[in-house]
Amino acid sequence: MKALRWHGKHDIRCDNVADPIIEHPRDAIIKMSACAICGSDLHLFDGFMPGMKSGDIMGHEFMGEVVEVGAENKALKKGDRVVVPFTITCGECDQCKRGNFSVCERTNRNKDAADKMFGHTTAGLFGYSHLTGGYPGGQAEYVRVPFADSTHVKVPDELTDEQVLFLGDIFPTGWQAAVQCDIEPTDTVAIWGAGPVGQMTIRSALLLGAKQVICIDRVPERLAMARAGGAITIDFENESVVERLNELTQGKGPEKCIDAVGMESHATRSIDAMYDRVKQAVMLETDRPHVLREMIYVCRPGGVLSIPGVYGGLIDKIPFGASLNKGLTWRMGQTHVKRWTDDLLRRIREGQIDPSFVITHTASLEDGPGLYKTFREKQDGCIKVVLKPGAPS
Amino acid sequence: MSDVAERSRAVPRGPTPARMARGLGWFSLALGAAELLMPRQVARACGMRVDPALVRWYGVREIASGIGILTARDPRPWLWARTAGDVLDMATLATATRPHADGTRTGVALLNVAAVTAADVWCATQYRPEARQPQRDYSARSGLPDAPERLRGAARKDFRMPRDMRIPAALRPWRDGKPVQSDE
Numbered sequence: 001m002k003a004l005r006w007h008g009k010h011d012i013r014c015d016n017v018a019d020p021i022i023e024h025p026r027d028a029i030i031k032m033s034a035c036a037i038c039g040s041d042l043h044l045f046d047g048f049m050p051g052m053k054s055g056d057i058m059g060h061e062f063m064g065e066v067v068e069v070g071a072e073n074k075a076l077k078k079g080d081r082v083v084v085p086f087t088i089t090c091g092e093c094d095q096c097k098r099g100n101f102s103v104c105e106r107t108n109r110n111k112d113a114a115d116k117m118f119g120h121t122t123a124g125l126f127g128y129s130h131l132t133g134g135y136p137g138g139q140a141e142y143v144r145v146p147f148a149d150s151t152h153v154k155v156p157d158e159l160t161d162e163q164v165l166f167l168g169d170i171f172p173t174g175w176q177a178a179v180q181c182d183i184e185p186t187d188t189v190a191i192w193g194a195g196p197v198g199q200m201t202i203r204s205a206l207l208l209g210a211k212q213v214i215c216i217d218r219v220p221e222r223l224a225m226a227r228a229g230g231a232i233t234i235d236f237e238n239e240s241v242v243e244r245l246n247e248l249t250q251g252k253g254p255e256k257c258i259d260a261v262g263m264e265s266h267a268t269r270s271i272d273a274m275y276d277r278v279k280q281a282v283m284l285e286t287d288r289p290h291v292l293r294e295m296i297y298v299c300r301p302g303g304v305l306s307i308p309g310v311y312g313g314l315i316d317k318i319p320f321g322a323s324l325n326k327g328l329t330w331r332m333g334q335t336h337v338k339r340w341t342d343d344l345l346r347r348i349r350e351g352q353i354d355p356s357f358v359i360t361h362t363a364s365l366e367d368g369p370g371l372y373k374t375f376r377e378k379q380d381g382c383i384k385v386v387l388k389p390g391a392p393s
Numbered sequence: 394m395s396d397v398a399e400r401s402r403a404v405p406r407g408p409t410p411a412r413m414a415r416g417l418g419w420f421s422l423a424l425g426a427a428e429l430l431m432p433r434q435v436a437r438a439c440g441m442r443v444d445p446a447l448v449r450w451y452g453v454r455e456i457a458s459g460i461g462i463l464t465a466r467d468p469r470p471w472l473w474a475r476t477a478g479d480v481l482d483m484a485t486l487a488t489a490t491r492p493h494a495d496g497t498r499t500g501v502a503l504l505n506v507a508a509v510t511a512a513d514v515w516c517a518t519q520y521r522p523e524a525r526q527p528q529r530d531y532s533a534r535s536g537l538p539d540a541p542e543r544l545r546g547a548a549r550k551d552f553r554m555p556r557d558m559r560i561p562a563a564l565r566p567w568r569d570g571k572p573v574q575s576d577e
Contacts, residue, residue, distance in 0.1 A: 099555070182560040184573065185546060203536055209546030220527035228534050230541025237525075238466070269464040274422070302564045329560050343552070352547060357536030360529070381529030 002389065003057045003140030004368045009047030012058060012369045020136065020144035025072035028148035030084065034161040035062035035138045037368070037385040038169055039195050040310045042376050044129065048263060048286060049312050051113070051129035060086035060126040061169045062138030063161060075149040082152040084138065084145055085337035086169045088124040091150030102334035107147055108133045122334065139368060141389045153341045162356035162386065163348055171355045172340040174200025177308035178208050180331035181256035188212040188249050192291045193260035194222035196384045197308055199358050201260050202229040207352065214248060216241055221381040237268065245298050253300040262309025263287035272317065279316060286313030296323045307332035358384040364391040410520040414468045417516060421459030421475060428452030440498025441489045454478050472517035479510040
C-alpha cells in the first residue's frame with residue numbers, strides 16, 4: 001500500500017509499504033476513504049517532537065471502511081463506516097471509565113518511555129512518535145486500529161466524509177477547548193490561532209454562548225474565515241494584541257483565553273519570541289511559548305486559560321508569578337475525543353454546524369508531501385488539507 | 394499532479410526584502426553577541442588590535458539594530474541604522490594602521506563589511522511594508538446554517554456541562570452579590 005512516511009525533518013515521502021495485518025483480536029483494519037494533515041503533524045514535520053524514527057507512517061485524522069476485524073472485536077463488522085479518534089482508548093481502564101480518554105493507561109505500548117518522559121504514561125496515539133506507542137498513522141491506504149472495539153466512531157451514510165472526518169480530532173479538540181473554559185453568556189473568549197483548531201474553537205465558543213469571541217492571527221485568509229464564524233479578529237502583525245483586547249473588554253481583559261497555537265508560535269516583533277528562537281536553535285528550549293505568556297498577561301484576574309495547542313517538552317520564562325497573583329485557572333490536555341463525539345455527531349446531523357467549511361485543499365495521497373510544505377508555509381490560502389487515498393494524483 | 398498540488402507549487406519562493414531583513418536582523422544579533430562576548434577574538438579575526446571595550450560597544454550597537462529590525466513593524470529605519478554602523482565599521486577598519494593591524498585580514502574584513510552594507514542598502518530601499526493580500530476569499534465560510542449572531546448560545550439549550558469542566562463558583566460571574574448559576 002501507499003503511505004506518507006517521515007524520513008526526517010521536512011522530509012515526508014509517499015512510499016510503498018507492506019499492508020497492515022491484524023495483530024490482536026481486538027484490532028480492525030480500515031481502508032481509508034479520507035485523511036487529513038493536522039497542525040500538530042507539522043510539529044513532527046519540523047522535527048520538534050522527540051521519539052520519531054525514519055520510516056514512521058504519519059497521520060492521526062482519518063476515516064474509512066472496516067475491511068477486517070479481529071476475533072474478539074464484537075463492536076465492529078466488515079463494511080462499517082468509521083471515523084477513528086486520534087487517541088487510542090481501551091475503554092476499560094480507570095481513566096477511560098472516567099472519560100479521560102486521552103490519558104488511557106493501557107494503550108501506549110511504549111509505556112516505559114512515556115513514564116520516563118512525562119512521569120506517567122498517556123494514551124497511545126496514531127502516527128505521533130514512539131513516545132505515544134509508535135503506532136503507524138492513517139495517512140495511508142490502510143491502517144491497523146488497535147483496541148478498535150473501543151477506538152472508533154460509527155458514522156451514518158447520509159453524511160459525507162468531509163462532514164464527519166474532523167470528529168476524529170480537530171472538531172472535538174476545538175469543542176473541548178471551549179467547554180473547559182466553562183463559558184458564561186457574559187464572557188469574552190480570546191482565541192490565539194485561526195488554524196483549523198482555532199476555527200473549530202471559534203464556532204464552539206459561539207455556540208456555547210460567549211458574548212464576544214476574539215481571534216488573533218496574522219494570515220488574511222484565516223482571519224476572514226474567523227470573521228465568517230462570528231469572531232472579531234486581531235491581526236497581530238498590524239495591531240497591538242494587548243491594546244486591542246483591552247479596548248474590547250473595557251480595559252479588564254478577556255475572561256477566557258484559548259491557546260490554539262501551541263509549541264511553534266510565530267510571533268514577530270517581540271523580544272520574547274526572538275529569545276525563544278535563539279534558545280530553540282541551541283537546543284536549550286523545545287517549545288516557543290509566546291502565546292502562553294501573552295495569555296497570562298492579558299487574561300482577566302480569576303480567568304481561565306485553556307490550552308488545546310500541543311506542547312512537547314520544555315518551555316522557559318513563563319510569568320508564573322502573574323498567573324498566581326491573578327488566580328488564573330489552567331485547563332489543558334490532549335482531547336478526550338470519545339467523550340464528545342456522540343454529541344458533536346448529533347449536532348452535525350441536525351445541521352447546527354458543518355465542519356467541512358474548513359477544508360481548503362483536497363488532493364491525493366501522492367500529493368501529500370508537497371501539501372505538507374504548502375500547509376506549513378500557509379501558502380495558497382491553505383488552512384486544511386484532506387487527502388483521498390486512491391484519488392487520481 | 395492534481396490542480397491543488399500544481400497551484401501550491403506555483404507559489405513563488407526565494408529571497409524577498411522581508412526575508413532578507415529578517416536574515417540581517419538575526420545576523421546582527423549573532424555578530425553583536427560575538428563582539429560582546431569575544432571582543433579580542435573578533436578584533437583578531439579582523440586583523441586588528443583595538444581596545445576590547447570599543448568592540449563591545451559595537452556589539453551592543455549590532456544587537457540593538459538586530460532587535461530593532463526583528464521587532465519593528467517597519468524595519469527600514471533600523472536597516473539604515475545598520476548601514477550607518479557598517480560605515481563606522483569600515484572607517485574603523487580603514488584607519489587601522491601597522492604595526493597594530495594585519496593588512497590582509499583587515500582587507501578581507503573590509504570586503505565582508507562592504508558586501509553586508511550592499512545587502513543592507515538593497516533591503517532598506519526595496520522593503521515595502523505592504524499588508525499580505527489574501528490569495529483566496531473565505532469570508533463566506535462560516536460552517537453555520539445561519540448568521541453567527543443568531544446562533545450565539547444555540548448549543549447551551551441541550552449541552553450538559555460535565556462537572557469536571559466547571560470552574561469554581563467563586564470564579565464564575567456574579568450578579569447581585571451571588572454567583573450566577575446558569576445552566577445548573
